[in-house]
Amino acid sequence: MFSKDLLDTKSERGAKFFYHAGKVMEYAGKPNLADYLPIPRWFDPQGLRRKTQFHVESAFEIAGVFVQERMEGMECGITEEKRNKDYLDVLLEFHGDGVEEPSSFSSRTINVIVFEMFTAGTDTTTSTLEWAMAELFHNPETLMKVQAELRSTIDPDKKLQENDIESLPYLTAVIKETLRLHPPLPFLVPHMAMDSCKMLGYNIPKETQILVNFWAIGRDPKTWDEPLVFKPERFMEPNMVDYKRHHFEFIPFGSGRRMFPAMPLASRVLPLALGTLLHSFDWVLADGLKPEEMDTTERMGITLKKAVPLKAIPIPYPRDRDQK
Ligand code: HEM
Structure with a gap:
C-alpha cells in the first residue's frame, strides 16, 4: 500500500495505526443495542459510536501523515528508494472526468480507501x-x-x-x-x-x-x-x-x-x-x-x-x- 513495512520496529506510527484499526474491528463486531431500538440510537448507550469514531480518526491521522509525506516528496521531485509504483501512487495520480467520478481524490477520500483496504x-x-x-x-x-x-x-x-x-x-x-x-x-x-x-x-x-x-x-x-x-x-x-x-x-x-x-x-x-x-x-x-x-x-x-x-x-x- 505505502511501500513501507508498517510493523518495522523503528516505526511507532505503523504499530499505532494497526492498534487503532484493530480497535475499530473490535467495536464493529460488538452487538449494538442502538441498532435494534430506534430511540437509544441518538444516545449511543454503549458508547460504541463514540469509541469507534475516536479510533477511526486516530488511524486517519496516522495514514494522513504517510500520504502527506508522499505528496511533499512528489512535489519536490524527491524519489525515496527505487521502488515500483504502489497503491498510494495510483490513488494520488488518479484523474477522473469530474462528472461521473471526481477529478481527483481528496486526502480524506484517500484516507478512507486506505483504511478500508487495511481493515478488510x-x-x-x-x-x-x-x-x-x-x-x-x-x-x-x-x-x-x-x-x-x-x-x-x-x-x-x-x-x-x-x-x-x-x-x-x-x-x-x-x-x-x-x-x-x-x-x-x-x-x-x-x-x-x-x-x-x-x-x-x-x-x-x-x-x-x-x-x-x-x-x-x-x-x-x-x-x-x-x-x-x-x-x-x-x-x-x-x-x-x-x-x-x-x-x-x-x-x-x-x-x-x-x-x-x-x-x-x-x-x-x-x-x-x-x-x-x-x-x-x-x-x-x-x-x-x-x-x-x-x-x-x-x-x-x-x-x-x-x-x-x-x-x-x-x-x-x-x-x-x-x-x-
Ligand atoms: C480470506 C480473505 C477474505 C475474505 C473471505 C473476504 C470476504 C469478503 C466478503 C464476504 C465481502 C462482502 C461481500 C458482500 O458485500 O457480500 C468482502 C468485501 C470486501 N473486501 Fe474482502 N475478503 C477477504 C480478503 C480481502 C482482502 C485481502 C482485501 C483487500 C486487499 C479485501 C477487501 C475488501 C473490500 C474493499 C470489500 C468491500 C467491497 C464493497 O464495498 O462492496 N478483502 N470481502
Whole structure:
C-alpha cells in the first residue's frame, strides 16, 4: 500500500495505526443495542459510536501523515528508494472526468480507501491462515497429505510461486474447507434492502439491514456430509461447489454485484502463504500440546477468530536448509 513495512520496529506510527484499526474491528463486531431500538440510537448507550469514531480518526491521522509525506516528496521531485509504483501512487495520480467520478481524490477520500483496504484485508487473511494451520495440526493425516503434495510437486530448494498453485489441488481444497468451516466474515458484510420487497413469503421493508449467516450455511447438514468434520477431500470431488460460480451453499466471499472484489487476489494469496509455511517448514505445537488437546473454540466478532491463539514452532525443511 505505502511501500513501507508498517510493523518495522523503528516505526511507532505503523504499530499505532494497526492498534487503532484493530480497535475499530473490535467495536464493529460488538452487538449494538442502538441498532435494534430506534430511540437509544441518538444516545449511543454503549458508547460504541463514540469509541469507534475516536479510533477511526486516530488511524486517519496516522495514514494522513504517510500520504502527506508522499505528496511533499512528489512535489519536490524527491524519489525515496527505487521502488515500483504502489497503491498510494495510483490513488494520488488518479484523474477522473469530474462528472461521473471526481477529478481527483481528496486526502480524506484517500484516507478512507486506505483504511478500508487495511481493515478488510488484514484480519480476514490472517484469521483464515491461522484456522487453516490449526485444523491441519489438529488433523495430522491431512497435514501430511498436503505437505506430501507440496514437496512432491515443488523442489525443496525452490520457493513456491504463484503459478504453482494450479498444480496443487489438495492445498486449494484445504483453503476452501477452512473458509467453509471458519469463514472470516461469518455474516459477510451487512447489506441493506434498497426498496421494499417480498421474498419467500416475507415482507422486507425498505432499508432493512440484511445479514447473511454463511457460518450456518457452511455447516448445514442438508448440504454438507459430516459438516463439522474438516475434510478437504469433499472439494476434490468432480463438479463440487466453488466460490467462483453461483453456488449459494458456499459463499465465503459473498455473491452477486457486491461480491468481494479482491477474490482473485485472496484466492492466490491464501494458498501461496499457507503453501509456503508448509513447504518450507515442519511444525510442532508449542508447550508440548498434543493435536487432540487443541482448543478450537471460536471468538465472535466482525471476523471469526480463534479464541485461543495458535502457537506453533517452525523447523526449517529440509533440516540442513540454513547450512546450504
Ligand atoms: C480470506 C480473505 C477474505 C475474505 C473471505 C473476504 C470476504 C469478503 C466478503 C464476504 C465481502 C462482502 C461481500 C458482500 O458485500 O457480500 C468482502 C468485501 C470486501 N473486501 Fe474482502 N475478503 C477477504 C480478503 C480481502 C482482502 C485481502 C482485501 C483487500 C486487499 C479485501 C477487501 C475488501 C473490500 C474493499 C470489500 C468491500 C467491497 C464493497 O464495498 O462492496 N478483502 N470481502
